[in-house]
Each structure stands twice: as structure tokens, then as C-alpha cells.
Amino acid sequence: MSKSCKGLAMELVKCLSESDCVKVEKRSFRECAGEKAPSISSECVGLRETYFNCKRGQVDMRARIRGNKGY
Numbered sequence: 001m002s003k004s005c006k007g008l009a010m011e012l013v014k015c016l017s018e019s020d021c022v023k024v025e026k027r028s029f030r031e032c033a034g035e036k037a038p039s040i041s042s043e044c045v046g047l048r049e050t051y052f053n054c055k056r057g058q059v060d061m062r063a064r065i066r067g068n069k070g071y
Contacts, residue, residue, distance in 0.1 A: 005054040012051050015044040 013029060016022055020039040021032035032040060033048055 005051060005058070008047065008051045008054055012044065012047045015041070015047055019044055 012033070016029050016032050019032060019041060021027055022029065025039065033044075036045065
């Protein structure tokens with residue numbers, strides 16, 4: 001189950017690498033992912049929320065039995 005969020009993580013990294021936060025402002029992925037700046041597209045914000053829910057589902061005992069939803 002540790003790989004169930006890997007696809008989301010890769011898409012999030014790809015989205016952040018194409019954002020102005022990383023390209024123009026030359027900031028790290030961690031800094032850009034942790035903020036709600038206008039330099040990050042709404043698609044990246046949505047991916048970040050989905051990734052967070054996926055990771056949270058890995059530690060939730062109810063979800064661990066059934067597996068993560070979606071992706």
C-alpha cells in the first residue's frame with residue numbers, strides 16, 4: 001500500500017516543476033507545495049489536497065482495510 005500514492009506524488013512534482021514558484025522564483029518544491037501562493041495553479045493545489053488525503057488514508061485504520069479510494 002505504500003506505493004498507492006506514488007502516481008499522485010509524481011503528478012504533483014511535475015505540476016510544481018512547471019509552476020512559476022519553481023521556475024521564476026527559484027524556490028524548492030517543499031516551499032512551493034506548502035503555501036497557497038498565486039504562483040501555484042489551482043490544478044497543483046487540487047493535486048496537493050488529493051495527495052494529502054491519500055497519505056492520510058494510509059494511516060487511517062478504517063481505510064487500511066479497504067485500501068485507498070480512487071487513484
